[in-house]
Amino acid sequence: MKLHITVLPGDGVGPEVTREALRVLRTVLDLHGCDASFEEHLIGGAAIRQFGAPLPEATAHACIESRAVLLGAVGGPEFDSLPAGQRPESGLLALRQALGGYANLRPAIAYRAIADCSPLRPEIIKGADVLIVRELLGGIYFAEPRGFESGSRPGAYNTMRYSEVEIERVTHVAFQQAQKRHRKVTSVDKANVLETSQLWRKTVTRVGCDYPEVKLEHMYVDSCAMRLITHPGSFDVILTENLFGDILSDEAAAISGSLGMLASATIGGKVDLYEPVHGSAPDIAGRGIANPLGAIASAAMLLRHSAGLEQGARDIEDAIREVLDAGHRTADLSSQHPNSGRAGDPGQRGRARRVVSTAEMGALVESAVADVTDRRRAYHAV
Numbered sequence: 173m174k175l176h177i178t179v180l181p182g183d184g185v186g187p188e189v190t191r192e193a194l195r196v197l198r199t200v201l202d203l204h205g206c207d208a209s210f211e212e213h214l215i216g217g218a219a220i221r222q223f224g225a226p227l228p229e230a231t232a233h234a235c236i237e238s239r240a241v242l243l244g245a246v247g248g249p250e251f252d253s254l255p256a257g258q259r260p261e262s263g264l265l266a267l268r269q270a271l272g273g274y275a276n277l278r279p280a281i282a283y284r285a286i287a288d289c290s291p292l293r294p295e296i297i298k299g300a301d302v303l304i305v306r307e308l309l310g311g312i313y314f315a316e317p318r319g320f321e322s323g324s325r326p327g328a329y330n331t332m333r334y335s336e337v338e339i340e341r342v343t344h345v346a347f348q349q350a351q352k353r354h355r356k357v358t359s360v361d362k363a364n365v366l367e368t369s370q371l372w373r374k375t376v377t378r379v380g381c382d383y384p385e386v387k388l389e390h391m392y393v394d395s396c397a398m399r400l401i402t403h404p405g406s407f408d409v410i411l412t413e414n415l416f417g418d419i420l421s422d423e424a425a426a427i428s429g430s431l432g433m434l435a436s437a438t439i440g441g442k443v444d445l446y447e448p449v450h451g452s453a454p455d456i457a458g459r460g461i462a463n464p465l466g467a468i469a470s471a472a473m474l475l476r477h478s479a480g481l482e483q484g485a486r487d488i489e490d491a492i493r494e495v496l497d498a499g500h501r502t503a504d505l506s507s508q509h510p511n512s513g514r515a516g517d518p519g520q521r522g523r524a525r526r527v528v529s530t531a532e533m534g535a536l537v538e539s540a541v542a543d544v545t546d547r548r549r550a551y552h553a554v
């Protein structure tokens with residue numbers, strides 16, 4: 173079946189990193205003989221400039237009609253004075269809602285070669301490879317009633333609410349991911365205080381019985397927040413609700429060392445959405461120095477979740493590792509960090525580092541992924 177992908181480069185560094193993600197994606201699809209088509213559309217500030225709306229009808233329609241959407245980033249200072257509903261970010265929020273993905277997947281990987289970029293000590297993050305599965309459409313961000321109270325004692329309130337169905341469907345996603353990884357799910361809640369968390373724990377435990385080969389542990393969110401920075405290597409898949417996931421996934425980003433490294437996938441809805449975690453980075457846009465590895469890793473997630481090409485995804489992830497191991501760094505990974513000069517990984521000591529542009533980094537990964545694939549095929553051929 174032909175894989176139809178809508179590409180939304182967006183604003184700022186979005187087009188720069190998306191170009192490199194597409195370059196690697198096309199190469200891997202070719203290597204696997206996969207028939208794919210790509211259609212590019214405007215979103216965010218670029219769409220406001222041309223059509224006066226952050227999510228034009230044509231863009232929304234193309235996304236809904238495709239198998240997957242690959243997005244760069246949206247936003248920029250020139251749009252900051254617009255009312256909230258007309259800003260570039262509102263186009264992305266509307267798109268996410270239209271696509272209907274309820275499971276947000278964010279990996280946080282400690283790459284050995286750039287361990288010194290993390291604010292955490294290299295020996296703490298060593299080997300860490302966490303996948304956070306965050307419920308995205310429920311919980312306190314969406315439930316009613318919500319609002320402000322006026323009168324003699326002004327206040328404000330929100331409602332945290334979950335149905336069993338909402339918990340069940342995201343739990344299945346987490347267990348299915350764990351089956352393909354290290355077969356462990358840590359479900360995070362606050363069941364000692366919140367009724368929603370008690371339902372969460374009960375439902376996750378019940379669904380977990382369908383996956384006897386996956387180990388399930390429950391952890392309170394405060395304890396998890398602590399453990400993520402003291403023992404990140406002890407996690408495989410973290411499953412949690414919307415608010416806790418929002419906070420924990422940003423905290424886990426410290427493991428990877430740079431915002432530019434982080435990938436994400438939003439799955440479970442009509443169409444799956446893949447995007448790097450970072451924004452449009454207006455401070456570095458147009459200079460060719462943005463790190464495209466988060467966007468490239470998002471393309472790897474697309475292969476895994478929307479194209480059924482697990483091996484292609486792994487080849488990209490191995491290629492990223494090899495390029496970093498060889499000493500290539502975009503500017504964000506090369507600047508002096510408080511951890512620079514620490515012992516780091518002994519295998520990396522004395523290795524020459526070369527600062528490369530966004531396009532050079534894309535080309536290096538593209539070439540490495542072809543090598544990785546050739547080597548793997550040659551190994552299996554003997």
Ligand code: NAD
Pocket residue numbers: 185189244245246247248249261264431432447449450451452453454455456461462463464466504
């Ligand atoms: P940002 O993620 O754009 O940038 C934060 C910092 O990280 C900046 O110093 C930037 O230079 C750096 N950075 C980001 N991506 C990088 C990359 N690939 N390589 C190297 N360095 C990188 O966040 P911000 O500055 O808070 O927001 C800028 C704009 O992006 C705003 O308009 C915001 O609304 C928007 N935004 C969009 C998204 C999205 O599209 N998903 C997410 C966050 C922010």
